[in-house]
Amino acid sequence: xxxxxxxxxxxxxxxxxxxxxxxxxxxxxxxxxxxxxxxxxxxxxxxxxxxxxxxxxxxxxxxxxxxxxxxxxxxxxxxxxxxxxxxxxxxxxxxxxxxxxxxxxxxxxxxxxxx
Amino acid sequence: xxxxxxxxxxxxxxxxxxxxxxxxxxxxxxxxxxxxxxxxxxxxxxxxxxxxxxxxxxxxxxxxxxxxxxxxxxxxxxxxxxxxxxxxxxxxxxxxxxxxxxxxxxxxxxx
Numbered sequence: 001x002x003x004x005x006x007x008x009x010x011x012x013x014x015x016x017x018x019x020x021x022x023x024x025x026x027x028x029x030x031x032x033x034x035x036x037x038x039x040x041x042x043x044x045x046x047x048x049x050x051x052x053x054x055x056x057x058x059x060x061x062x063x064x065x066x067x068x069x070x071x072x073x074x075x076x077x078x079x080x081x082x083x084x085x086x087x088x089x090x091x092x093x094x095x096x097x098x099x100x101x102x103x104x105x106x107x108x109x110x111x112x113x114x115x
Numbered sequence: 116x117x118x119x120x121x122x123x124x125x126x127x128x129x130x131x132x133x134x135x136x137x138x139x140x141x142x143x144x145x146x147x148x149x150x151x152x153x154x155x156x157x158x159x160x161x162x163x164x165x166x167x168x169x170x171x172x173x174x175x176x177x178x179x180x181x182x183x184x185x186x187x188x189x190x191x192x193x194x195x196x197x198x199x200x201x202x203x204x205x206x207x208x209x210x211x212x213x214x215x216x217x218x219x220x221x222x223x224x225x226x
Contacts, residue, residue, distance in 0.1 A: 040218065041218070042217060043202070043204075090158050090159070102146070102164075104149070104214060105161060106151075107158050108157055111156070
């Protein structure tokens with residue numbers, strides 16, 4: 001089974017702190033994604049990566065950056081946490097489009113609270 | 116603009132009361148339509164992929180169907196353990212990598 005593991009289930013950080021969310025997948029997937037999920041807004045794409053050291057902005061990249069130094073690991077960075085970044089963060093991975101079975105596999109989520 | 120709309124927002128059923136969830140989409144060209152189940156406080160779990168109009172897939176009490184404009188998730192004789200949020204998502208064949216998610220339907224099944 002595909003496994004996507006996020007480093008923390010729950011995090012509480014202070015405004016202005018630099019926050020790192022880590023994600024590791026074990027299925028050799030090319031694509032990795034970071035979403036945030038808020039009530040009534042659904043999943044919104046922050047950043048995605050289709051290869052090592054490659055990244056693309058999603059729909060809401062402001063205030064975030066990412067790093068992908070190894071194929072299996074994709075990190076989300078909040079440069080200076082703000083209260084409006086309190087949310088559920090979900091990491092996902094998938095095979096490259098053009099292949100069958102391009103569904104995304106998600107981690108368990110990180111509930112981040114910024115105080 | 117590519118868009119996914121799910122209805123209803125919430126659905127309350129009695130155990131055994133069959134029903135359907137709707138996912139309407141507009142996309143320039145459909146590569147695939149996905150259904151996920153999400154339990155509270157957890158990440159979405161993949162259920163089905165549908166690739167072309169007329170395609171159907173089944174898993175236990177769930178059956179997903181696809182037309183050119185919408186998909187339905189039919190739930191037959193639901194049980195309380197089917198209570199969850201069901202998410203629909205589409206991937207376009209425009210050469211990009213993005214998947215667009217709907218806001219979901221929250222399903223409550225009462226014993």
